[in-house]
Amino acid sequence: MPIQGNIRNFSTTQLLNLINLARKTGTLTFFEGVRTGEKDAMGEEKMAPGKPRAKVSFNTGKLTYAALDNQDGNLISVLNKAGKLTDEQARIIRERAKNTADKALALLLMNANYVSQSDIVSSIQQHTLDVIYNLLTWAEGPFRFDDGIMPTNDRIQVPIDLENVIIEGSRRIREAEKLNEYLPNLDFALKFPENPKEKFKGIHLSVEEWRVVSFVNPKNSIRQIAKANNMSDIEIRRIVYGLEQAGLVELVKPPGMETTTRPGRPAAARAPQVQKNVVNKLIDKIKSI
Amino acid sequence: MQTVKMVITGPFSSGKTEFIRSISEIEVVSTEREISTEAEKRQKDATTVAMDFGRITVDDDLVLYLFGTPGQRRFDFMWEILAEGMLGFVVMVDSAKPETFREAKSILETFRAYAPTPYVVAANKQDHPDAWAADDLRIALRIEDGVKLLPCIAKDKESVKNVLLELLYSILEEMEG
Structure with a gap:
């Protein structure tokens, strides 16, 4: 079954928490909302999924990949943004390695001593987190989680524990x-x-x-x-x-705190005194219906 | 004659009326009215204003009443009256409408505050293609491990029986504990 909805009702932080706790593997896609003119069960306008805005992938509950649709997330841009490649280096490598997949490109760059493996890992990690923290600020839009769908093999995936992401994301909720x-x-x-x-x-x-x-x-x-x-x-x-x-x-609840949390409400209604045999009779009756 | 009462609650259009209809021996005494707002009208044509009322006669001495609460917040003044003296309650959740999950959780907490009686959560509309799986719903609604969250299809009598039986087992367990 898909997990889908709108982040105005089920926030990205809640989604990350769900994926983390359920150790899910798959891809979460955020879409632009297309107005439908219809209302949902809470009386708000229903939004149909439009163009994808971002894709985030997870492996057994760990964040492995994130990309914004309108952002060039290839390895050269990521390393350039992280300061591991100069603008000039990035321009030259882009020209020379136009159709090279990220994984192959990473090997070439390491062999040529442009960057180390740890440079690549930390830069991708930071890029992934930047994308996540960006989309955590989104308050509206349809989403869908597809079980088992992962990015293509040429993408470098760096697993990141979601607990820290959730904490940081929560910090940003102002x-x-x-x-x-x-x-x-x-x-x-x-x-x-x-x-x-x-x-x-x-x-x-x-x-x-x-x-x-x-x-x-x-x-x-x-x-x-x-x-x-x-x-x-x-x-x-x-x-x-x-x-x-x-x-x-x-x-x-601290000791001595009232059961009810609503001010001004009367004391909690008492449960009726019912014998066990009454409950057993109800069970037998419902079984027989 | 002893009567006992269970309450079926949950957000608007979560399937409470259908749940009671599936199991009640009498035609459900429903206080449904035609929907007044356009937004609600798109969900369904009629809604429960005061309560639904179903009955299961066990024998000459014992009757179980099922009360369904109105889903909209503007009728929540009725909830506490319905909760008075209940043996337990069922919180219905429309598994295919994540926009109602927050409301379902809020209703659950409100009823828990009314009375310390056992309850179960019914993940309704599990036959819907967009339904969230019960395990995912447990996390989404932050339902504690000790609370039963049961897959449900309110129009299916066997499914409704299962939910009520699980609630009764929880009530028994509490009596024995």
């Missing part, structure tokens, strides 16, 4: 309203998930994130953590959002 909607109540606390050691392996956190992580304890509310670290509500929300999206922390 809209205070969205963050506020996500975490309206700062009285929640934080705890580590199961196997935290495993999840933190290879993760690069900022100083601010480490400061928050150092206070993670179900007894500390997020508000208290923010106060201890002299952080604003928006800053703490942004950091907690990133950490939670990457699966590094979980939200927990």
Whole structure:
């Protein structure tokens, strides 16, 4: 089954999280939205997929390739942009190696001592991340994930863990309203998930994130953590959002907090007192229908 | 005569009315009205205003009522009334409409806050070509591992039976735990 929708309803960060957690292999395509004049289930205008805007590929949950449709993403341009090739070098190589695939070109450049393997890997990695961070700012447009579809073999693919990408992407989400909607109540606390050691392996956190992580304890509310670290509500929300999206922390209700989170609502309705034999009778009845 | 109640909730057009129709022994008492806004009209012609009401008679002493909630937020004043005294609830999600996932999650959290009763999530319209797989939906909706997320086709009685049975098993487990 395809995974498709519109990033206004299911954000790119959420998509990356889904692909990471489900260890998916395939290609995510973002399209220009074509107005249909129809409304979707939430009353917003339906957008049909138009021209592709970007393609991002994944292998077992790792980011391996990203390209914007309107950007020259070949190896020479990537190395030039990263400062590994001068403009003049890039021009000459472009002329001489017009139809050479990226992988073959990489070998030629390494053999000619223009660049090292690590130059190529780091430049492609940076290019891939730049593309991702660019499209994380997109707020609207259809997308589709195709299982098993990968870029052609001549493309160099460098696997990148998505957790760091998600954290960085989340850092770039500036809209205070969205963050506020996500975490309206700062009285929640934080705890580590199961196997935290495993999840933190290879993760690069900022100083601010480490400061928050150092206070993670179900007894500390997020508000208290923010106060201890002299952080604003928006800053703490942004950091907690990133950490939670990457699966590094979980939200927990502090002890004594009411079940209901809606102010002004009456106390929770009590479940009826029902005997086990009543439930068993219901099960037998439904089985027999 | 003892009556017990289950609530079938979920966003607008997620298949709640169809779900109850598939299993109820009586013609569903539906308080549907013709859709008033153009946007909603494109989804379906009629919508549930107050509630759907279905019944399953177990024996002379026991009846199960199924209440379907209205999907639109403007009728959410009805939700809490319907939730009062429920044995458990089913959250219906249209697997082919990702634009409703956020709303489904919000409704789920609202009902969880109303009463600490067991619930299951039904990933409806699994026969639709655009339907998201149940495993993907679990991640998308951030449903905890301990909560049942069940593939469902609301117009298929066997599928509806399976969802209700799984909810009842969860209720039993909670009683035994």
